[in-house]
Amino acid sequence: MIEAEKYIKQEDFERLEVALQDYLDEKIDHNQLVGERLMLGVYGQWQENLCMVRSKLPGGDVPLSYLLGYAEGLDAVDCMETVHITTRQDIQYNDVPLDQTPKLLRLLAEHNITTREACGNTVRNVSGCPMATVCQREHVDVIPYIESTAAYLVRNPLTQSLPRKFKITYSGCEADCAQGAIQDLGFVATRNSEGQPGFKVLAGGGLGPQSRQAIVIEEFLPEEMLLPASQAVLAMHDKYSDRKRKSRSRIKFLVERFGAEGFIEKYREELARTAAAFDVDLAPAGQWRQAQEDAAACGHGAPRQVTAQHQADLFAVPVHVPGGDLTAGQLRGLHKLLTEQGYSHLRATQDQELIVFNVLEQGIPALVEGLKALDLGLIEPGTDVVACPGTTTCQLGITSSRVVAKMLDGGADDLVIRVNGCQNNCAHSDLADIGFYGKGRRHFGQLIPTYAIRLGGCGMAGGDLAFAGPEVPAVRVPIAVKRIADAFAERQEENEKFSAWSRRLGPDYFDKLLEDLTQVREFELPMLQRDHGDSAVFKVQSTGVGECAGASIDPVDKFLLDIAYERNLRNAFAVKRKFREAAESMENVFSLVGRALLTASGAEETNPAEDQMVAAVIAALPDDQAVSEAYAERFTTFTDWSADLDELDYPNLIKETDAWLKRARMSCRTMQAKRNKK
Secondary structure, three states: OOOHHHHOOHHHHHHHHHHHHHHHOOOOOHHHHHHHHHOOOEEEOOOOOEEEEEOOOHHHEEEHHHHHHHHHHHHHOOOOOEEEEOOOOOEEEEEEEHHHHHHHHHHHHHOOOOOOOOOOOOEOOOEEOOOOOOOOOOOEOOHHHHHHHHHHHOOOHHHOOOOOOEOEEEEOOOOOOOOHHHOOEEEEEEEOOOOOEEEEEEEOOEOOOOOEOOEEEEEEEOHHHHHHHHHHHHHHHHHHOOOOOHHHOOOHHHHHHHHHHHHHHHHHHHHHHHHHHOOHHHOOOOOEOOOOOOOOOOOOOOOOOOEEOOOOOEEEEEEEOHHHEEEHHHHHHHHHHHHHOOOOEEEEOOOOOEEEEEEEHHHHHHHHHHHHOOOOEOOOOOOOEEEOOHHHOOOOOOOOHHHHHOOOOOOOOOOOEEEEOOOOOOOOHHHOOEEEEEEEEEEOOEEEEEEEEEEOOOOOOOOOOOEEEEEEEHHHHHHHHHHHHHHHHHHOOOOOOHHHHHHHHOHHHHHHHOHHHHOOOHHHHHHHOOOOOOOOOOOOOOOOOOHHHOOOOOHHHHHHHHHHHHHHHHHHHHHOOOHHHHHHHHHHHHHHHHHHHHHHHOOOOOOOOHHHHHHHHHHHOOOOHHHHHHHHHHHHHHHHHHHHOOOOOHHHHHHHHHHHHHHHHHHHHHHHHHHHHO
């Protein structure tokens, strides 16, 4: 469960309300409002003045009290009739009117449900193995690590304005059911050759138009180094990722830019700094156990059947949630059912289902009967179908992915099917047995809604990204799925998985299998020009720019965040009596303050040479000599102190410097406000 006081602060809601009113009064522009609401999980839809509101659930854990909060939210605001489970183990609302978002956020906060940093250019929900705490194969319960990482990084100055979003996940064993291979940062519990517990660390993975599997940056990392390692990779992202080209700003592109060896070298440089400043008393510690390595892995996304826990005589019961959607009635019904039967919480999974834990065998029938009364139940073969919102709500949606997904069936082999409305891969088509992404394709001069097929993907250990198959018009997607599923059932070898089967046969086989479905004849255009659920002739309505890329931040604000980060490091070094390292952080602070003052003042040169910084600041602030001259004085005092690092002088030096920093920050804000009014 989250630390409410860390995630939820009333001033967040007050600031959003002020920004919203200023936007309505035309005092600020749309971009400034976006920056405020994204940090609180409020994401714009393509429909004007409608929003998605996403809550944040580290590890997917859902205390039963949250169910009542989500239900009250549905009743309190005008929105869709359901909440939706996401592939990152979050729960979100759609179609919330912009002016009602503060009301919804406050209501959720009353139930300790946070939306802080669920969207925007920051660390998104820290996800994990769906069977954490109970899996027979796990070396350790990763939930404490997930919660510690999420709490450590929320509101952290380093994470408040990253170049792009950043995703972290934890797996409890080498099977890597949480799919670290496609994350910005993945931790996989393991033991080294001497039997010591720790984690394998993966970095630089990601999906989208240019999917990439992560590289291994640590074969073995002690658990006390998890947070410094996270901070080191985030510092790399903040320092080196491309802030101008959002399509190239995910951390996977740093692997491409530096190469694997170069990436690891820069990671080691940052780790040396973050580890030196880290207080090991903050390190999370887990209860390690002897894993049952012969037990089956829980699988892609979550287990698909009732599964024995490592706790004796207890079972985990997966719950099928059609489309990942829950009504207010179902939420309240679940709360009543599970409370009466003695269960404490649920877990949301990456395949948009739920899991109930600690169920006695004799309690399973009553639980299942109660679920059926709520139009829920056990998971049945063929239902492992997940879709992104597509054109229902998403600004980037090209095709109606959610509508067509309801028409698909993975068959008796329970094939993994993932449907995306565009190439951004939010539904993970590159990790599916059969994946799709929507696009528009012209035939005879007419635009046809089309899906590109991806085949044989798996994000777990030993898996690989899907390979490209043919493209079929949207209308023919259900036929294509059935034909592929039937072919697998007929031609698979004993115990052969779909990923191995599809690769054994190769792309040419699927081109031939679906050849008639890929062909478009002119007389068929009227039938093929309409997307599922839409009677109008197809056209691409995507805006081309989604808010998942975040709003741009004022350069002065970014400098101020960087100053706060360096001050935090400085203080951490000083506590450990590492005054040389503290001095290096202080030097960075003076450089950043100088650049912030120059930028806020509108100076042409904002990054002068180090020996010219003081003169540049004085010249740029003729009307604020108290700040500029104090800058020169403080810098001289610091330079003199750093020559011999006198520990006795340090407290007074920092006290005076931090007092001046407050004045410098106010000066930056004043100049920034004047500049923005022009």
